[in-house]
Amino acid sequence: MKKVVVTGLGTINSIGKTKEEFKENLKKMTIGIDYITQFDTTDHKVKIAAEVKDFDPTQYMDKKTAKRYDRFLQFAIAATKDALEDSKLDNGEWKENAAVIVASGIGGFKTLYSEFQKMQEKGPKSVSPFLIPMMISDMASGVVSIEFGLKGPNFNTVSACASSLHAIAMGSMLIRHGYVDVAIVGGAEATIDPMPIAAFANMRALSTRNDDPKGASRPFDKERDGFVMGEGAGVLVLESEEHAKKRNANIYGYIEGFGMTGDAYHISAPDEEGKGAAKAIKIALKDANISPEKIELANCHATSTPAGDVAETRALRSALGEHIKKIYIQGSKTLFGHGLGAAAAIEFVGMILQMKEGFIHGMPNLDNIDEELIDLNIPKKTVEYKAEYAIKNSFGFGGHNVSVIYRSI
Structure with missing residues (x-):
């Protein structure tokens, strides 16, 4: 291929x-x-x-x-x-x-x-x-x-x-x-x-x-x-x-793998344990032929809803295991809202730009982190870090789950 x-x-x-x-x-x-x-x-x-x-x-x-x-x-x-x-x-x-x-x-x-x-x-x-x-x-x-x-x-x-x-x-x-x-x-x-x-x-x-x-x-x-x-x-x-x-094009990086699943759970609510999302992440890792330990950044779907954010982090825990505590986690909707069908593409562009320039934007409104996420690395301020591998997640009403692995060069 x-x-x-x-x-x-x-x-x-x-x-x-x-x-x-x-x-x-x-x-x-x-x-x-x-x-x-x-x-x-x-x-x-x-x-x-x-x-x-x-x-x-x-x-x-x-x-x-x-x-x-x-x-x-x-x-x-x-x-x-x-x-x-x-x-x-x-x-x-x-x-x-x-x-x-x-x-x-x-x-x-x-x-x-x-x-x-x-x-x-x-x-x-x-x-x-x-x-x-x-x-x-x-x-x-x-x-x-x-x-x-x-x-x-x-x-x-x-x-x-x-x-x-x-x-x-x-x-x-x-x-x-x-x-x-x-x-x-x-x-x-x-x-x-x-x-x-x-x-x-x-x-x-x-x-x-x-x-x-x-x-x-x-x-x-x-x-x-x-x-x-x-x-x-x-x-x-x-x-x-x-x-x-x-044609000697400038290459930002590679789309290394992707996974797509369905929750078969509810028309608008996510599976509370994030089972479908976890499966999509695991499929993406397998498709990219990399171990979870390669991932350095997760640009999350992270809509700022009470149920959605926790379900997604549970999915990441399931797919990445203890390694989740070592990666940076961010949700870009905190800055420019939720663009619905356009959201993931806007966020993917932002993720690529961050990885190319060697920074990870912070979460300015993270004043009191959810207790279930207290052990995760979610920066409040922008940090300098040049990630090579990242995962982008996106989920939709109807139980649609997509995860894509990207490698920067």
Whole structure:
């Protein structure tokens, strides 16, 4: 099988519109959570989110195109443009069979909600003919393919908050088995809107720490009370090692292994013991052909929910054994919220940047660590450390579990 390398990174999120800005704000532990400005929250329980402020889509596409694309599609194009520029791929023949798997868990909810309101107020004739292509979640891959002329396998992975890590795993699989030499993978999401905020709030999934936005997302802390909604996109350019070396590409590192499982437990709650997640981690380690002792960093799913954080650390204990006490553990959602289907890709980009630059961002809101996690190494402040091997976990409603092993060079 072919080896899979990462040659390009792109992201847009609440603490970075470029990978350089993102890297610096990760190191400084900048928190991009504040009061919602995209709609009136007067009647809402939750009034905070991690918005991408001052985003101008016309920096990445013409005005006419931007008008026809939902915000999540605009994010997808923006992150892909930066990732492709970072990879320094030219306009050559590679495009004829380049895979595109840019995931979204929810898709164009903003467009759906606004068009529904129009229909209620003005009748069915007022509904935009662009509603469907602006809304369906597979269109992130579709518009990336169209905008950049990428003609290989093109599809979407939809597995709630695990969507974009599934995309990374599937792109790696296509390259490994020789179907393609290049895969554009990641995720995009834009759901800071009245209905999703109300729905997640009513199921008690969101933090209601409205009086302290910066302190609301606090993975692993005793006082965590739910996640904070984020938005944005993360995109990676994957290539076969052979293809990348042939063109003298800059290689960040290798996708060494991945594991994917299902909990078969509950539609939204994790298995309390993290059995499915542990199995995914073990499969990823076996696939990478490494022992648990090789892992130095775990970038966790860590949503800041009472049940989720503990279940994940139980899964890590099961898979890594006593070695878990020797690794660094972090949850990046403390800085830029939970981007749902885009979360894992944004976090993966952040993890790669940290490993390349030799630091591990801290957890600024970790004031009182959960008693069950007291023996774990979860830094409150950024530390200098150049990890070689890391594991990225992502889990989604429906019991979806994905773990990916990454090796930096």
